[in-house]
Structure formats: structure tokens, C-alpha cells
Amino acid sequence: MECGLSPIIGFRFSLYPMADNFVEVIKGALSETDTSNVWMHTDDVSTVIRGKQIHVFNVAKAIALSAAKTGKHLALSGTFSAGCPGDTTGDVYLDKSDEIANRDATKQYVSSQFALYPMNNPMYMDIIYKEVDRAKQQGVFNDSMHYASGIHGDIHEVFAFYEEAFSNARSDDHKHLVMTVSMSINSPSHGGR
Numbered sequence: 001m002e003c004g005l006s007p008i009i010g011f012r013f014s015l016y017p018m019a020d021n022f023v024e025v026i027k028g029a030l031s032e033t034d035t036s037n038v039w040m041h042t043d044d045v046s047t048v049i050r051g052k053q054i055h056v057f058n059v060a061k062a063i064a065l066s067a068a069k070t071g072k073h074l075a076l077s078g079t080f081s082a083g084c085p086g087d088t089t090g091d092v093y094l095d096k097s098d099e100i101a102n103r104d105a106t107k108q109y110v111s112s113q114f115a116l117y118p119m120n121n122p123m124y125m126d127i128i129y130k131e132v133d134r135a136k137q138q139g140v141f142n143d144s145m146h147y148a149s150g151i152h153g154d155i156h157e158v159f160a161f162y163e164e165a166f167s168n169a170r171s172d173d174h175k176h177l178v179m180t181v182s183m184s185i186n187s188p189s190h191g192g193r
């Protein structure tokens, strides 16, 4: 099939609550969030959400925030992808308006790492450096490291940074983009933040 023509993006992720009641935390976060603007499917390993970028990021953040509000230490690991839908299952969701469904503004500290992979783009290092510089300017940069960059701060700032990085790293000429993120929330390493 033809790749790269649909504006649909996707996020495949797993939540790993460090708690005995992990089933409740995972299922609670998935069910408490308004997912009506995205196509969603959960299996024994992960969950995938697909739709317009604005909704995919809104739902991803809302699920993370909902799980975080249990107060349990949790990890979230996932991959945002764009440009090669592979099927058309979620395309119906592209008709949704840009009105976001989840608006909880509760503050929540998140420490995370991300990696950008602008597919088939010879300028990929410039794109990556530009986004890392932007993180420094916006005050969400945490750390340099091998194979990723550390991003931290309030969940709303962190997700806003990621959504913008995802937009900036794509272009009409280079539609295929992969971005991995892993997050740590309510960690004892964060000293109660």
C-alpha cells in the first residue's frame, strides 16, 4: 500500500505501575480517559492509539496523568509514529474536530528520555540538535546521554515539548517519523516532586 499520505499518527505504549494493584492502575487510566477522538486497542503487552496528532498527544498525556494520580510509582514507555499508517482502521477518526477531550490541568512532575528518528532524512542530526536546543531554551532539558535526551518538568510542559518536537521533525518531504519516549513518574528518586 501507499505510505505517508495520511495525516494519522499513532502511539504504542505500555504502562508499568510499580504496585501490587497494577491491573487496576492500568485499566483505570485507560477507562477514565476520554478516548472518543482516537482509535484505541489494548492487548496483553501494550495499547495503541491512533488519530489526529492533537488528539493522540492529548489522550497519551491524560492516560499518564490519570495513572499518576494514583500516587503509585510508574513507568511509561512508548513509540510515536507517523507517515506510514499501514492500514486505514483509524482514518475515520481524522474527521474529528480539533477540540480536545481531556483538560485536567493537575500539576505532575515527570522525568523522561526521548529519541527522534526522522526516517530517510539526510539532515536528521540537525533536526535532533534543533529540538534538543529548544528543550534547553524552554527549560525542560534535563540531561545528555547516549542514545537519548532527558526531558523533565511538569507533565503539561513535557507533553507540549514532545508534541512540538514531533511536528517540527516532520515535513512534506520527510513524512515518516519515529519518536520513542520513556517516562518515570512518582519515583522515589524524584524526592517527592
Ligand SMILES: Cc1ncc(C[n+]2csc(CCO)c2C)c(N)n1
Pocket: 013, 014, 015, 016, 022, 023, 026, 027, 042, 043, 044, 045, 046, 047
Ligand atoms: C497502556 C498499557 N496497555 C496494555 C498493557 C498490558 N497489560 C499489562 S497488565 C494489563 C491489565 C490486565 O490485563 C495489561 C492490559 C500495559 N501494561 N499498559
